Amino acid sequence: MDLVVYDTFDAKKKKFVPVREGHVGMYMCGMTVQDRPHVGHMLAFVCGDMIRRYLEYKGFEVTYIQNFTDVDDKIIARANAEGVDYRVIAERYTKEYFKYADMLNIKRASVHPKATDHIKEIIEMIEALISKGFAYEAGGDVYYEIAKFPRYGMLSKKNIDELKAGARVEVGEHKRSPLDFALWKAAKEGEPYWESPWGKGRPGWSIECSVMSTKYLGETVDIHGGGEDLIFPHHENEIAQSEAATGKKFVNYWTHNGLLNLVGEKMSKSTGHFFAIEDIVKEFEPDVVRFYLLSSHYRSPMEFSRERLAESRAAVGRMANTFRSVEAYLGDYKPKGSLDELTGKDAEFWKKVQEREGLFRKAMDDDFNSAGAIAQIFEIAREVNLFLSAPETPGKKLTLARALEKIKELGEVLGLFKSLGGEIIRLEDLPQEVRQLVEERAKARKAKDWATADTIRTQLASMGYHLEDRPEGTVVRK
């Protein structure tokens, strides 16, 4: 089956053909590290991670680049407000990103380049754009001249004349046209700066992505991802910069995820409530949050609320029950024997599992339809539960053990069920520190101190340990 991918630029699904056979170059616009990551950021990175994992599952070698914008107006403003160097802010929130990315099972990129590590290459690309006539220097700033790039607006399908009418030149800017955007900004008093042919200054926002994408992935990349909110102007600017500089097509498939619709007053960005991922994982297990973020097609807008998360928790809980029941039935059984020699009911059951696996791939091949793929994993779980309650057959243990492995394997393709798939560790085999926390949590639960119990659960999750409270006691998985 061919993989088809929707491309925002061509506004249609296209058969996926990489530039280099067997290899995929994928660029993901990363965070501006100015604040704690919120769930909208993490949605984009979970979607990118899901696409990457599926490409790897299909056998592609994926080079995945996700940058950090580590110098920018907001970072500088925050640094000034706190009276610290901008690097303190950038490093703090870079760390925060990795902390929550790990919790949400987002794999590390092949490279996480930073803007400030690429100033030399940024200056080189700006010089090339000036010498080719696409950019001009004015008052220590350098601007990209939109009028020189007739394809501007083709990604976002925006009308340039209308945009121009709505835009304005800010005080202190020296643009020829209000839509021209800054490639280089002259340093103001007290701002961090680098030396350049145009005097002391720092890069504009979009230039770093063009530079890093070319440096790590070549002139044309297969996939470029990010939230829909980046289409204009950021990605439009990236195309204008890269295609003017190289003369080549910049991106073959633009994959933009739909945005989160925060439902309810308490979730508004301005009040900050229930929006930072830090707060969300205090209430909901990271596995549940990731499940929820992948439970719609990545291009659809998503409603985000406690109710929706609670539904996801229930679904993950049902899957946990299936794991539990099969594990209890299997005991210490170790799978042996071949699935090719199955007969009767065993063969019938295994055939159903394989059919569902095929449908899982079919859903993912259709523009990474994770919602459809998740539904197929649950269909396997449904078959497992039915077969579990069926009369004993010669291959029942073998097929159920293999079916459980299949659920784990397909879950792993989406980065799901991390907390269910891990090995169960006996309390006495846990590291001292972990064991102590598990015992403290048991005490808190006994005293009905749910807040403390939840805090400890989150702490253990960040250490890679997942808890399941069963009637006979708490089970810990790594």
Ligand SMILES: [Zn+2]
């Ligand atoms: Zn970008």
